[in-house]
Amino acid sequence: MYELFFKNMTEKVKLTRDQQQMIRQYLVPKKIRKNQYLLQEGDVAKYAAFVEKGALRAYSVDEKGTEHIIQFAFEGWTISDMYSYMTGEPATYNIDALEDSELVLLNKSAQEEILQRVPEYEEYIRLQLTGAFMSMQKRITSMLSLTLEERYIQLTQLYPSLVQRVPQRMIASYMGLTPETLSRVRRKIKERWE
């Protein structure tokens, strides 16, 4: 139920069995089925969700009703509306499941307590945040300076199972493109390889 959660953590920091047991007390195991919401815009994001199994996405909706996908999360990723989670303000993202999924939820006060009690966990969170910051920088840079083909290739490297598991229109939404433009990009890449 928490296998991947602890596997990822113990790959980065050393944790004793007792420390793992202590952390476990705070975790919420949660199954969610395809198309169900973990969070809807306007509610406060109480949890950060680690994906043990399955796939989710976070998206916002503009005034015209168009969806903009902010993030995908597959096995080993964490997803939330971080702004809402940190500040307690209403969320601007919706988060729903793209597949039947198994999650490990952690709320902010529980996370604070673990941070107090397990110094190694603080180290782990620091590494996580650094990673998240770097990938955000990468995403911004790629948006501003890469060609569409380069961006698509980079995206499939970031999420290797993306193309198999996520409909093209969602990939297009993540890249800020229409599905037509995306299929043109894909065709170009294919032609180049042939």
Added chain:
Amino acid sequence: MRTKQTIAVLGATGKMGSAIAKSLSKGNYRILLFSRDNTKLGRLKRELRNAVPQADVVSVDCSYNACWEADVIIAAVPYSAEKEVADTIREVANQKIVISVANPVNNNGDALLTPLNTSAAEELQKLLPNSKVIKAFNTMFAADFNQPEIDGKQVDAFIAGNDDDALEIVRDLVQTAGFNPVIAGDLSLSRVLEHMQLLLIRLSIKHNYNRLAGWKILHH
């Protein structure tokens, strides 16, 4: 809250379980029904869908899986079954709200089985140390769910527990069910709430209330 909460009802085909499931199916909830009796469960599900066509109600054939999927777990089972239920769901009920509905009334209906220094809810909390046990839905009769207003007054429904966020979530549930939620205090108040129901049961028998009776605090 806009995000739909998922509620698992254990003992769903019982008098309380079915009344609670039916009344909550009108709200913005996804309801997972669990019973050991599949025939009864199928019948209940059809009945709920006929009564509330938009209801999001599914049956789950294993209480462990139902609770794994749930945000809130309602244990609408007899006091005597609480240990068995707790042992089954402990792992997946971690940090979740578990509502204790039980009144530990003896077979004659004239005394409680629990000593005075504890309650069914506190015993459940001991069995589920990492869950947020909340006492609710125990101070009324199952029949009241069809008619949460008696003699022109909305029946009060008392709630007790130790976690403020959990109390708020349960307050919404109680309100959706049609009752007037009253947060009584921490979980030890369950001792009082369970005794209140003992009194109501005894008065109901004595005065033939036909199990349609409830509490109302009068105040200015």
